[in-house]
Amino acid sequence: MRRRDHNIFTNATSLLVCGLLAGVVVAAAAFPAAAMSGLAAKAGGETFANLPSELKDFSSPQLTRVYAADGRTPLSTFYDEFRSDVPLKDISPFMQKAIIAAEDRKFYEHNGVDLKGVARAFVSNNQGGAQQGASTLTMQYVRMSLAYSATNPQEVINATKDTPKRKITEMKYALQVEKQLSKEQILERYLNIAPFGNQAYGVYAASQVYFNKKPKDLSIAEAAMLAGMVKAPTSFNPTTKTGHEQILARRNNYIIPGMVAMNAITQADATKAAKVGIPTKVKPIGNGCVSVSKNSWGFFCDYFYRWWMSQEAFGATTYDRERRLKSGGYKVITTLDLKGQAAARSRILDNASDNSRNALLLAGIEPGTGKVRILSANRKYALDDPDHPTNKISSDPRKAKKKIRGSYPKTTNPLITGGGDIKGYQAGSVFKMFTMVAALESGLPLSFPITTKATYHSKYKAGYGTPSSCPGSDDWCPSNASKKEAGVFNMWTGFGASVNTYFVPLEEKVGAQNVVAVAKRFGVQFRQPRENDWANDENYAAGWGAFTLGVTASTPLDMANAYATLAGDGKYCEPTPIEQITTKDGEKIDVGKPHCIQATTKDVARAALDATRCPVGDSAQMGSCGGHATARPTRDIVGHPVFGKTGTTDNSRTASLIAGTTKLVVAGYLVNPDWQDHNDQMQHDPVNSAVQWTLHDYMKGKPKVQFKTTSNDKISIGDLRHVPDVTCASLSSAEDRISGAGFVPEIGGKVESDCPSGTAAGTSVSQTVKGGGVEILVSSGKKEAQPGTTETKKPKPGRR
Secondary structure (H helix, E strand, O other), X not given: OOOOOOOHHHHXXXXXXHHHHHHHHHHHHOOOHHHHHOHHHHOOHHHHHHOOOOOOOXXXXXXXXXXOOOOOOEEEEEOOOEOOOOOHHHOOHHHHHHHXXXXXXXXXXOOOOOHHHHHHHHHHHHOOOOOOOOOOHHHHHHHHHHHHOOOOHHHHHHHHOOOHHHHHHHHHHHHHHHHHOOHHHHHXXXXXXXXXXXXXXXXXXXXXXXXXXXXHHOOHHHHHHHHHHOOOOOOOOOOOHHHHHHHHHHHHHHHHHHHHHOOOOXXXXXXXXXXXXXXXXXXXXXXXXXXXXXXXXXXXXXHHHHHHHOOHHHOOOHHHHHHHHHHEOOEEEEOOOHHHHXXXXXXXXXXXXXXXXXXXXXXXXXXXXXXXXXXXXXXXXXOXXXXXXXXXXXXXXXXXXXXXXXXXXXXXXXOOOOEOOEOOEEOOHHHHHHHHHHHHHOOOOOOOOEEEOOEOOOOOEOOOOOOOEOOOOOEEOOEOOOOOOXXXXXXXXXXXXXXXXXXXXXXXXXXXXXXXXXXXXXXXXXXXXXXXXXXXXXXXXXOOHHHHHOXXXXXXXXXXXXXXXXXXXXXXXOOXXXXXXXXXXXXXXXXXXXXXXXXXXXXXXXXXXXXOOOOOOOOOOOOOOOOOOOOOHHHHHHOOOOEEEEEEOHHHOOEEEEEEOOOOEEEEEEEOOXXXXXXXXXXXHXXXXXXHHHHHHHHOOOOOOOOOOOOOHHHHOOOEEEOOOOOOOOHHHHHHHHHHOOOEEEEEEEEOOOOOOOOEEEEOOOEEEOOOEEEEEEEOOOOOOOOOOOOOOOOOOOOO
């Protein structure tokens, strides 16, 4: 772009005339008010010379664009002023000529101040003629620049208030701007900062709002209309009746003829352009997450917004962070996987309606990075219109009495990720994973056996008279879901069958406070204030026996990431919605990139993951699931190596399933977010199906990758020791000998043997790990042969 020449004579003349104007013309133009106040005396050449001439650096607010993970698909925009700067080469030449015709036809002839125009305005204004401002395009740019560079409200007023002093200041600045910038640079900056009404600031926004096109594609008629609006965007608003008439007249009678007079277009072009209609409607411009390109992306957008607002890198306060988001002009590429998100929404709707009071929530996260790929629910992301509400009355009886409406089918609450009033939901047995990790960290192997019963009398307290307390005691006596869940279990089989009376004594052995510590390291947020207090006080945490059964509030995102920590070789990564953030100047910043810590050792993570393959119908590589599984179809549906866990709370108030591969972990909850003490029986089929098929869709076509295992036998099998032979010993003696050897004796069921009835027939195992449970089999004596028969017992092949 060519800089204009500024010779000494021109500059000196400009300063001389402006000095005179400062002392005479401007004061007279404001007569009698300025003269009465003594402004004429103060506005002499000396004062003019002392005025600042260097404009402060400023950046006009720019909209931030948010994209999906492909970097091309727009999710939403955030802005205070809908504006995005574009270079002059990307602005239609017609638009460039039209704005000059509208605002400053001497633009290429003056040095920032049109002296003849000032004099003409002075004469007209003081002889009762039409009021004229005599502001050049450069002076208008100065005025807008001063307003945007203001650091307080008074500076904004000073920059825009119609006073002689402001006019003098603009002249001084304009002369300096013309020395520093070329005409092309001034024109470019003007077109990018000017207001065009209807929330459009700058020519890019105006082109979008009024014509839904890029500024380089504006026609003569379109450019002339936009140029005509800058003078008074409200008065010349084409969407109003009077505004439409006025802008049509201004375009056809002033702007287009001016373009002809400047030789920018021919008369034939002008005649044709004048016949083009002017739009009466504008394109609605979305702002924020309620205006996402697809409604099903709303919950992810909301998560991104809340994430941004939590980042101190964007400002010390939430106000600063929001201003940065809405004016910084960032390009944000998020982690949202469009195909995965579409699959999740489709699979959810296969199993639950948006009009259901029960919410089916899915969160998908990538192991090893923390990148959030999926957030979906059977809800419309929208605000219910308070004047014409469509949401159903809340299922919470207390709220229903007050006619308070629930969160379905519309809500903007962060149901999946938590935040605000959403503290989370009890997810049930998925929390047993934390107990298993704590046990492995303490040195107990996966093979660690515990002899379980239908009900277990624990050392934890439940309170007298509570449903889970032991009869006549305040001790906690948890039970299993089925009476069949009794016998000797280890971590593979106990996790696969989800045996409560295995994991509660295991929690006792390793310490509940250590289990809670694992959950914290794995990303559980403890949003409930009381639970947060317990989690951060070891004395409370040590007595939190029910923690292993998942009575703590959590969200699908929390738990998807907790299980992803196993698949990430024990590396916990903070959840992030960010692939890349780029500033308006093209600089890439690191905020939002994966931030990970080693939450547990690789061996522990790999061992725990091996056991978590059992519930979802996969095969453990380091041991045996023993045929136990609570969501067996998962492996066949997903078609890849898979791990995970089901969860159910008391009275089935919630149902959950977490399932994952090396590429993605999906957590699904079926809950009632409006009233968690409801009486509905949540079935596993809907949530299981949604999770399984979403994972199937995501993994389709991807290579099958097996999970890593550890070669450390101690963490899987443990240090095996021989169990003492107690055959035919009294039960009390057998117990003493077994406990003396470092094992935990349990009296088991009766079996036939050669030993006297009521004595020990032997043990269930001949060797196990130290501290492990050993079941003592009780002899019922020999079975007497029936008359007329002979009984010959033969050992079964391969059996010991």
